Amino acid sequence: MTAALPMTVIAGYLGAGKTTLVNHLLRNAEGRRICVLVNDFGEIAIDAELIEAREGDSLTLANGCVCCSIGGDLFRALSRVLDRVPRPDHLVIEASGVAEPARIAEVARAEPELSPGAIVVLCDAETLAERLAEPLLARTLGEQIAAADLLLLNKCDSVPPEPLEALEGLLRQLNETAAIKRVTFAAASVEELLAEPARHTPRDQSATQSHEALYERWSWESGRAHPVDKVEEALAALPDGLLRLKGLLVSDDRASAWEIQSTGSRPTVTRRRVPPSASPGLRLVAIALRGKLQRDVLDRRLAGLEQEELV
Amino acid sequence: MSETKVFAARKIVTMDPRRPVASHVAVRDGRILAVGAAAEVSAWGDFPLDSRFADKVLLPGFVEGHAHVLAGAMWRYLYVGYHDRQDPKGATHPGLTDIELVIERLRQAEAALPDAQTPLIAWGFDPIFLTGERLNRHHLDGVSASRPIAVVHSNFHLLTANTAALSLAQYDPGTQIVGVALEDDGHPHGELREFAAMFPVMRRLGIDFGALARSAEGIRAYGEVARRCGVTTVTDLIADLEDGDVRQLLEITGEASFPVRLVPALNGHAAPAYETAERALALKHLSTEKLRLGAVKLLTDGSIQGFTAQVNWPGYFKGPDHGIWNMAPEQLYDTVDNLNGEDIQLHIHVNGDKAIDMALDALERTLGHHRRPDHRHMLQHCQMAGSAQFRRMKALGVGVNLFANHLYYFGDQHRDITLGPDRARGIDACASALEHGVPLAIHSDAPVTPMGPLFTAWCAVNRQTASGDVLGEAERISVDQALQAVTLGAAHSLKMDDEVGSIEVGKRADFAVLEEDPTACAPEALKDIAVHATVLGGEATAP
Numbered sequence: 001m002t003a004a005l006p007m008t009v010i011a012g013y014l015g016a017g018k019t020t021l022v023n024h025l026l027r028n029a030e031g032r033r034i035c036v037l038v039n040d041f042g043e044i045a046i047d048a049e050l051i052e053a054r055e056g057d058s059l060t061l062a063n064g065c066v067c068c069s070i071g072g073d074l075f076r077a078l079s080r081v082l083d084r085v086p087r088p089d090h091l092v093i094e095a096s097g098v099a100e101p102a103r104i105a106e107v108a109r110a111e112p113e114l115s116p117g118a119i120v121v122l123c124d125a126e127t128l129a130e131r132l133a134e135p136l137l138a139r140t141l142g143e144q145i146a147a148a149d150l151l152l153l154n155k156c157d158s159v160p161p162e163p164l165e166a167l168e169g170l171l172r173q174l175n176e177t178a179a180i181k182r183v184t185f186a187a188a189s190v191e192e193l194l195a196e197p198a199r200h201t202p203r204d205q206s207a208t209q210s211h212e213a214l215y216e217r218w219s220w221e222s223g224r225a226h227p228v229d230k231v232e233e234a235l236a237a238l239p240d241g242l243l244r245l246k247g248l249l250v251s252d253d254r255a256s257a258w259e260i261q262s263t264g265s266r267p268t269v270t271r272r273r274v275p276p277s278a279s280p281g282l283r284l285v286a287i288a289l290r291g292k293l294q295r296d297v298l299d300r301r302l303a304g305l306e307q308e309e310l311v
Numbered sequence: 312m313s314e315t316k317v318f319a320a321r322k323i324v325t326m327d328p329r330r331p332v333a334s335h336v337a338v339r340d341g342r343i344l345a346v347g348a349a350a351e352v353s354a355w356g357d358f359p360l361d362s363r364f365a366d367k368v369l370l371p372g373f374v375e376g377h378a379h380v381l382a383g384a385m386w387r388y389l390y391v392g393y394h395d396r397q398d399p400k401g402a403t404h405p406g407l408t409d410i411e412l413v414i415e416r417l418r419q420a421e422a423a424l425p426d427a428q429t430p431l432i433a434w435g436f437d438p439i440f441l442t443g444e445r446l447n448r449h450h451l452d453g454v455s456a457s458r459p460i461a462v463v464h465s466n467f468h469l470l471t472a473n474t475a476a477l478s479l480a481q482y483d484p485g486t487q488i489v490g491v492a493l494e495d496d497g498h499p500h501g502e503l504r505e506f507a508a509m510f511p512v513m514r515r516l517g518i519d520f521g522a523l524a525r526s527a528e529g530i531r532a533y534g535e536v537a538r539r540c541g542v543t544t545v546t547d548l549i550a551d552l553e554d555g556d557v558r559q560l561l562e563i564t565g566e567a568s569f570p571v572r573l574v575p576a577l578n579g580h581a582a583p584a585y586e587t588a589e590r591a592l593a594l595k596h597l598s599t600e601k602l603r604l605g606a607v608k609l610l611t612d613g614s615i616q617g618f619t620a621q622v623n624w625p626g627y628f629k630g631p632d633h634g635i636w637n638m639a640p641e642q643l644y645d646t647v648d649n650l651n652g653e654d655i656q657l658h659i660h661v662n663g664d665k666a667i668d669m670a671l672d673a674l675e676r677t678l679g680h681h682r683r684p685d686h687r688h689m690l691q692h693c694q695m696a697g698s699a700q701f702r703r704m705k706a707l708g709v710g711v712n713l714f715a716n717h718l719y720y721f722g723d724q725h726r727d728i729t730l731g732p733d734r735a736r737g738i739d740a741c742a743s744a745l746e747h748g749v750p751l752a753i754h755s756d757a758p759v760t761p762m763g764p765l766f767t768a769w770c771a772v773n774r775q776t777a778s779g780d781v782l783g784e785a786e787r788i789s790v791d792q793a794l795q796a797v798t799l800g801a802a803h804s805l806k807m808d809d810e811v812g813s814i815e816v817g818k819r820a821d822f823a824v825l826e827e828d829p830t831a832c833a834p835e836a837l838k839d840i841a842v843h844a845t846v847l848g849g850e851a852t853a854p
Contacts, residue, residue: 069581072551072578073521073551074506075510075513075519076519076521082514097639097642098639102489104507107507109487109489110508110511112481112511136640136669140636
């Protein structure tokens with residue numbers, strides 16, 4: 001009997017870097033014949049000279065790797081991989097952005113011809129906190145993170161160290177045991193990633209906590225369009241603990257608009273096109289871990305801005 | 312030019328308000344030449360009279376706007392469901408209302424198998440309707456200790472296997488796999504839940520729903536299932552439609568004996584949106600009289616009875632919320648925008664009210680800049696839609712295909728378990744849809760529930776559950792409205808209302824031939840009317 005085929009699952013929301021990681025794995029396979037099941041080939045960036053054959057829903061590379069499309073039928077895709085002669089050395093499944101990776105990974109525990117590798121979940125450091133606070137996504141993303149054996153915090157080059165630590169704290173709250181690694185361009189060590197073991201116990205999908213309870217949200221809305229430099233001044237040194245601050249300022253004549261963004265202590269303010277439906281004024285939203293949000297400081301800053309205008 | 316002929320009937324219910332009732336219909340080149348009294352029809356000339364339906368009632372051929380080829384293909388396996396069901400050959404398989412009857416049916420089938428190895432596979436089983444002990448491997452071991460047996464549940468998300476089948480998958484005592492149910496002593500119970508746990512058994516027993524749905528035998532059986540309940544236009548509301556599949560569909564639907572027009576919708580999840588759009592446009596041009604291509608199906612959430620629908624506050628009544636998304640919100644927005652931008656019709660699966668909100672958001676965004684005055688985008692199932700959502704549908708020009716059969720099959724469960732009495736009264740709100748001016752169709756989602764437009768209409772008219780309770784009297788619609796929803800309404804949902812759905816001059820001569828007049832019988836008797844035959848393109852279809 002042939003040895004069981006090790007299977008690793010890559011998950012993460014849209015834009016977290018799953019495809020970048022798949023490309024990275026295929027380029028750095030170093031002699032391993034990896035078979036990757038992807039949702040679509042569209043973004044698989046393989047130099048033409050490395051492609052040996054393209055046939056229907058599979059792509060064979062010169063280095064021995066294969067990339068196959070799931071095409072909406074995981075049963076068929078997985079059966080075909082197991083029927084391949086010779087068997088690949090390692091199977092990697094790229095889950096869709098809203099998939100529950102634990103459900104997919106479980107098949108490697110159930111199927112005798114597969115052996116379970118890690119669930120690798122990518123998180124976009126720039127947007128993670130915001131995504132987790134979106135009511136439509138909170139549970140799905142929280143479950144993805146909770147299911148991980150390895151969490152890759154991606155795009156770390158574009159986020160300052162302080163919020164990165166806060167994000168790691170956030171990930172730790174959602175998943176007590178997974179290894180957490182900071183990466184850029186999803187460039188993780190291929191050897192480590194494929195060798196990362198799965199948890200020994202089955203994942204209980206029914207035990208999901210409410211992730212919305214982990215955050216606090218603060219918002220501010222004013223019909224008055226303060227001068228942009230005053231707004232910048234008021235937000236210059238933000239209180240600690242904020243994961244994300246975001247806002248829009250639209251001038252009284254609706255001729256100009258500015259976007260305010262911050263993942264650290266100092267916001268960046270950029271001119272942007274005036275959104276068609278936006279009315280004049282200032283709108284701000286901030287997210288922090290529960291208990292870490294200094295509402296009073298933020299309220300005071302903004303109230304000060306309003307007062308100043310009146311004088 | 313083919314010969315012109317005239318069908319005489321006891322009564323012809325046309326669904327055309329200008330001429331609601333007639334006695335004769337003349338047919339030429341597969342289309343309707345004239346409808347009316349004998350004298351009006353013969354004004355076109357003296358044509359041969361076909362009186363084989365002289366004592367029958369003709370309606371426009373029914374249009375099933377949401378069903379799947381598996382409704383035919385699954386009959387390769389043994390049916391063990393709770394409700395009576397007719398197979399493609401016309402035999403009725405009586406519903407099995409307790410476990411003993413299920414076991415007995417399995418025993419008979421087992422004894423009839425030619426050799427000792429062939430696995431025994433059954434489908435349609437639904438424990439939700441059965442009281443007493445849950446079906447387990449011991450029951451099935453009593454049928455055979457050596458032959459692998461698998462009973463696939465009606466929702467396709469569960470199966471129950473015997474010990475022989477479990478051993479093939481190496482599910483031993485002490486197995487710890489999510490989805491492999493265990494007995495108190497740690498032995499596998501036999502029930503396997505969801506993809507991961509089911510995969511090893513399905514693979515070893517050769518159960519492959521995808522392959523079944525693309526088999527020629529399955530497609531032909533599907534045509535027969537449709538024909539037997541008076542359907543002349545039937546959807547296959549999610550299909551991969553690869554080149555080979557399309558070649559085969561063109562061949563099979565091109566056969567004179569294939570008794571229905573088939574309308575498959577392309578799976579919008581198998582490729583990036585721009586590729587799906589390109590594919591859908593290319594497919595559209597391959598359409599024929601009997602194979603209509605070009606629409607795309609998208610899925611948002613799961614099902615209410617599976618607790619996987621996305622439900623707004625206050626959530627599920629009893630039981631856990633396992634709401635899933637099949638597509639990320641942003642991806643849905645992007646996909647809907649891409650496809651609407653190419654003027655491709657969308658059928659969007661939504662069950663829970665949160666999913667309905669999301670689909671409407673996606674449509675609102677795209678229709679803001681890609682205006683398509685007659686886009687015909689449809690929300691499919693749309694079971695929890697409330698008044699505010701119907702108003703949004705109206706404003707956006709979106710139609711709805713409601714899952715009326717759910718009222719009967721799952722209405723009691725929605726009242727007692729999933730949604731609670733209040734919201735259960737409002738599910739599949741046909742009257743609200745009409746009241747708000749939203750184009751309405753109703754469907755069976757076969758094989759999830761049996762196909763049968765007269766039954767579907769009965770559900771929308773009576774809103775009676777399996778236990779006999781009436782669920783939301785205020786949402787009842789009239790018999791005429793319900794018949795409209797399974798003919799012209801469903802035809803409209805497929806952009807085929809200029810061709811089928813009513814008996815009018817110029818339209819295709821597709822008829823359902825009934826033993827009784829549904830507009831004259833008691834509304835409670837609608838479901839009991841027998842279908843005698845169908846006519847497709849002027850020709851009586853035959854098995």
